[in-house]
Amino acid sequence: MTIASASITAPDKNWWRGAVIYQIYPRSFQDSNGDGIGDLKGIAARLPHVANLGADAIWVSPFFMSPMRDFGYDVSDYEDVDPIFGTLTDFDSLIAEAHRLGIKVMIDLVISHSSDRHPWFVESRSSQNNPKADWYVWSDSKPDGTPPNNWLSIFGGSAWAWDPTRMQYYMHNFLTSQPDLNLHNPEVQDRLLDVVRFWLDRGVDGFRLDTINFYFHDRELRDNPALEPARRNASTAPAVNPYNFQEHIYDKNRPENIAFLKRFRSVLEEYPAIAAVGEVGDSQRGLEIVGEYTSGDDKMHMCYAFEFLSPDALTPSRVEEVMSDFGAAAPDGWACWAFSNHDVMRHVSRWGSLVADREAFAKQYSAILMTLRGSVCLYQGEELGLTEAELAYQDLQDPYGIQFWPEFKGRDGCRTPMVWDSQVAQGGFSTVKPWLPVPVEHILRAVSVQSGDENSVLEHYRRFLAFRKQHLAFAKGEIVFAEPQEEVLVYTRKFEDETVLCVFNMSASEGTADLPEGNWQALPGHGFTSNNYGNKIDIPAWGAYFARLA
Structure with a gap:
C-alpha cells in the first residue's frame, strides 16, 4: 500500500466535530419480538430511517444487564446485553448494519454508579474487609446514627442508605438501588477502563458518558453549603426537589476527575477515530465544567450541559448568552447541543405549549439547533415534532415521576414509543400493548404520515440536514x-x-x-x-x- 492510498482510507479522527448524533432510547424505538419493549434487532431494522434523515451517528441509551429500576441506568453487568434487548450477537449485528449505512455508533456508559445487583456491590456490601470493600463509597454513621453528611440524592431524600450487613452507609446520588462507585480506588478505575476496551473491541465508535461530573466525591465527606434562593436553578433537578437547595461542591464536580478523564481519553486513543461526549449535570457551574473537561486534546472530545435542556425560554438573547458564556468558559472546547432528550420534557411542549403554529415553531427551532457552533444531538421523535405525552398516574413507570407526582410528572412523557405507521396498531412500534402508552396525537404524526409531505416536520429535518452538510461553516465554523x-x-x-x-x-x-x-x-x-x-x-x-x- 502506498502512503497516498493509506491516507485516503485513514479514518477521520475529527468526525465528531460538527456531527449530528441521533439519540435512540432502546425501550421505545422498535419492538421486534412482540413483548412491548424495544430491542436491538428493532433498532437495526429501523436504521434506514436514521440514514435517510441524514444523521452521522446514533447514541444508544443503556442496553446492558439491569434490574431496570432506572431502566438501564442501573447496570448489573457492563459487558453483556440484557435479555429484554437481545444478545451480544444482536449488538454485533447492529454495529454491522449501522456501519454498512455509514452511521457511527456511540453507546451510553454509566460508570458513576452501578446497580445494587451488580456482583461488585454484592461482594462490597458483604463485609468491611472483602476484596471489593472499597469499590463503593461507604462511611460510618455520625455518633447519633444519622448519615455522615448532608448530601442529597437527585431522586429525593438523603444520598446515603444504611446497610445492615456492613453497619455502614453507602452513597447513592440517584436511587438507593444505584450505589456510587468509588473512583478514588485505582482498581475501580482499571476495571472500568477494561469495560471501555470491551466495547471498543466490539466496534463502537464512541461513548456518551452519563453524569460525568459525578464520578468523584470529597474524601473528607464535607457538608455541601446551602445555596441562596436567588441562585437556585431547576435544570438539573425539578423545582420541587430540595436537591436544588445546595451548592454541590463536595458530592460532585471534584478536581480529581480531570486525571481520570485523561486516563479515559488515553484508552480511546488506542483505537482509531473514537469520540466521547460527556453529560455535565450542574445548574450553577455547568458551562465552566464543560470548559474544564473539553480543554486541550487529552480529556473529553465534547460535553453538554443543561442550558438548552432547561425550562428557561429560548429567546435571541438567551441563545447569544449561552453561546457567549460557553465561548468564555471553553475557548478551545467543543459542545454538543440538544433541545430534547430522554430526561426532559420535549422542547416542542417545553417552549412551544402556547404557540399556535407548532409546525413552523418546530422547524425553526431545529434550524437554530443545527446552525449553532458545536455538534448536535437529536432525540428520537423530535424529527416528527412530537409533543410531551400526557400520561395518567397509573401508566407511569419512571420512579422519579412516581416520587414527585403530581408537581413533577417524571420522564415518561418524553419516553413513549416511536410512531412509525399510522395504519398499524401501536403506531407500528409493537404488536402488543407497549410498556408505555402510544398517544393518539403521536400516531397522527407517524413517519408514514409525514414521509413525502414536503411541508411536514420530518421532511424539513431531512432537507435541513442535507442543507447543513452542503455548508461546512455550520459544522466547523x-x-x-x-x-x-x-x-x-x-x-x-x-x-x-x-x-x-x-x-x-x-x-x-x-x-x-x-x-x-x-x-x-x-x-x-x-x-x-x-x-x-x-x-x-x-x-x-x-x-x-x-x-x-x-
Whole structure:
C-alpha cells in the first residue's frame, strides 16, 4: 500500500466535530419480538430511517444487564446485553448494519454508579474487609446514627442508605438501588477502563458518558453549603426537589476527575477515530465544567450541559448568552447541543405549549439547533415534532415521576414509543400493548404520515440536514452574533472562505430584520422563504433566512 492510498482510507479522527448524533432510547424505538419493549434487532431494522434523515451517528441509551429500576441506568453487568434487548450477537449485528449505512455508533456508559445487583456491590456490601470493600463509597454513621453528611440524592431524600450487613452507609446520588462507585480506588478505575476496551473491541465508535461530573466525591465527606434562593436553578433537578437547595461542591464536580478523564481519553486513543461526549449535570457551574473537561486534546472530545435542556425560554438573547458564556468558559472546547432528550420534557411542549403554529415553531427551532457552533444531538421523535405525552398516574413507570407526582410528572412523557405507521396498531412500534402508552396525537404524526409531505416536520429535518452538510461553516465554523434586534436572532458562521448568515424571527408575528453589512446572496435548499430588499428582510413568523457572503 502506498502512503497516498493509506491516507485516503485513514479514518477521520475529527468526525465528531460538527456531527449530528441521533439519540435512540432502546425501550421505545422498535419492538421486534412482540413483548412491548424495544430491542436491538428493532433498532437495526429501523436504521434506514436514521440514514435517510441524514444523521452521522446514533447514541444508544443503556442496553446492558439491569434490574431496570432506572431502566438501564442501573447496570448489573457492563459487558453483556440484557435479555429484554437481545444478545451480544444482536449488538454485533447492529454495529454491522449501522456501519454498512455509514452511521457511527456511540453507546451510553454509566460508570458513576452501578446497580445494587451488580456482583461488585454484592461482594462490597458483604463485609468491611472483602476484596471489593472499597469499590463503593461507604462511611460510618455520625455518633447519633444519622448519615455522615448532608448530601442529597437527585431522586429525593438523603444520598446515603444504611446497610445492615456492613453497619455502614453507602452513597447513592440517584436511587438507593444505584450505589456510587468509588473512583478514588485505582482498581475501580482499571476495571472500568477494561469495560471501555470491551466495547471498543466490539466496534463502537464512541461513548456518551452519563453524569460525568459525578464520578468523584470529597474524601473528607464535607457538608455541601446551602445555596441562596436567588441562585437556585431547576435544570438539573425539578423545582420541587430540595436537591436544588445546595451548592454541590463536595458530592460532585471534584478536581480529581480531570486525571481520570485523561486516563479515559488515553484508552480511546488506542483505537482509531473514537469520540466521547460527556453529560455535565450542574445548574450553577455547568458551562465552566464543560470548559474544564473539553480543554486541550487529552480529556473529553465534547460535553453538554443543561442550558438548552432547561425550562428557561429560548429567546435571541438567551441563545447569544449561552453561546457567549460557553465561548468564555471553553475557548478551545467543543459542545454538543440538544433541545430534547430522554430526561426532559420535549422542547416542542417545553417552549412551544402556547404557540399556535407548532409546525413552523418546530422547524425553526431545529434550524437554530443545527446552525449553532458545536455538534448536535437529536432525540428520537423530535424529527416528527412530537409533543410531551400526557400520561395518567397509573401508566407511569419512571420512579422519579412516581416520587414527585403530581408537581413533577417524571420522564415518561418524553419516553413513549416511536410512531412509525399510522395504519398499524401501536403506531407500528409493537404488536402488543407497549410498556408505555402510544398517544393518539403521536400516531397522527407517524413517519408514514409525514414521509413525502414536503411541508411536514420530518421532511424539513431531512432537507435541513442535507442543507447543513452542503455548508461546512455550520459544522466547523466560528460563530459571531450581530446586534440584538428584539425577537430576531442574527449570527454568522465562518469556515475558511465561506461565511453564512443566519437570521431567525423567533416570534409569532411577521418581523423585519436589518442585515449586517456585506453582499449577501440568499442560499437555497433549506425550505424557508423570506422577502429580501436591500439591507432589510421581511421574515414570516417562526421563519428563517440564510445567505452567503459573496
